[in-house]
Amino acid sequence: MAIETECSADRPYIVGEDNLIEALKESMSKKLGPAAKSPLTVRSCIFKVPQVLRRHKPEAYEPHVISIGPIHRDGSKQFQQLETVKQWYLKTLLSRMNLSLEKFIDGFNEFLLHESEEKGIIEFGKGARDFYEEPLDFNDKEFMEIMILDGCFVIQLFRKFIHHWEKEDDPILNEEKEDDPY
Template sequence: MIRHCQHLAASSEFPTRFGEKKVQAYEPDIVSIGPLHSGRRGDQFQLMENVKRWYLQCLLSHANITLASLIKGVVDLDKRARDCYAEPLDLNKKEFVEMMVLDGCFLIELFRKGPSDEQHDENDPVYRMSGIRLYLYHDLLLLENQLPWFVLERIYSLTAVKNTTCEGHASSLTNLVLNFFIEYLGDNHILNRSEELHPKFLHILDLIRTVIVAPFENQSKGTQMPRIPNVTTLSEAGIKFEKSSKPSSCILDIKFDKGVITMPRLVIDERTGPLFRNLIAFEQCYYSCPHMITSYAVLMDNLINSSKDIDLLCEKGILTNWLSPEDAAQFFNHLHSDTLVIRFYYGGLCDAVNQHYNTNWNKWMEKLRREYFGTPWAIISLVAAFILLVLTMLQTVYTIHQYYHPPE
């Protein structure tokens, strides 16, 4: 049963419902964080288990704190942290607290090393081999691979260097985490930090989602999910697509006004799928989380049916696609499979688009423009035909006039 608290993963049905079609999007590759995958700490996880212990010693050293003191400082979080997981845990109290300390210190030290090359050891496999970081970026954003944020805050507070200048531990920890993931996402504006964040996140994935959706302007929402035609069909009916001119636009901030759909830019590559799938899984599993990312996935599935739709949005600069057009289309078509949308956030937009699309005058005008004004030669032919028609009419009028009014 899913607990109505700050749980970090869904019930035991989660891998069956979400993971069976795209297992690699939900399961870690090289590092296990938290208790849900702790039984798999071997084989492909062994390298990072060694790195965890090394990072733990590094953090203890520069923070000038003993391991015993650190464990004592977090032991009171045991029950509160356990209650965050919906599944029963096999770890006893000692094992669970030691797991929190080891994984939490690894994450804090990893994020601390991230921004500055001066913090990197030449023997550190994480920063010596960029491929490992790509796996880490993937694994640390998985819904089932999380530690409670309050655990990270406590460890950060206990290990923070005294001369660090920051406005507060929570704010500084937030910045460390975001700075680490900005490189991974491949899109500088997807993590828009223009909004002031309240540092009460459930975990790292919740932080990433909060930053993505924070600038999203409220739109009409409801239980109904009206469908709209795809990009190609809408374009043929005269509806235009434009890239948002705001550099800080939230990717969810899609607008429709006077026959124009305005959309922020989105980069699609092999990293986009796992990120969106875990964000959607989080919205589906946490009872009070608004279905904003899920609504976005539904809308994009409506707009994109084939590679033609992908190509058109790429031409407009709305999509930057590093996959094949066919794979990108399939990505959107399957992104929200087996999900339920409560409070669809684009209902008003879809209604306005459908109303415009179903107006025959708009379709006729677009057909006229496309068939007779689409190319310079078509325009020249139309003008020539018009001139010929006018001359023919003048000739006819002149002939009739001559017949009834012959010259004297």
């Protein structure tokens, strides 16, 4: 049976409205499925900026110099040079701590095993993924490489900034602030 519409001065109404309501209930019930749990994890707290905000000034929500974390790691070459700077920061941090990368990773894993009831670095990474609203296109190894590299970069950057260490050879601390309004 086709549903016909009629209009009055006040509002349009549908002839055969009861059938439409039943069809609407059935259609939406199938799409909704069971209401067992939220599609987001309880821990989700890292979200992309909503498109409704981005559309007014999209460039304001894109990194210009460096990207921290997995969200802007799309394989483009835009930040590739700075990725090598992050690696250099990790090397200088490890050197200051007199640690090899292998000992650092083993120590980090042992710390996590001790602190988190036998959950090592891979389980830690899986838990860290829960903070992101959207699924990430990285395997466990790639994700943890990003977390370790970027985490150590931030730590070393703060250490250099706070302690006023030599800046001559540092491309981050010597970055010109051309259009920085602050």
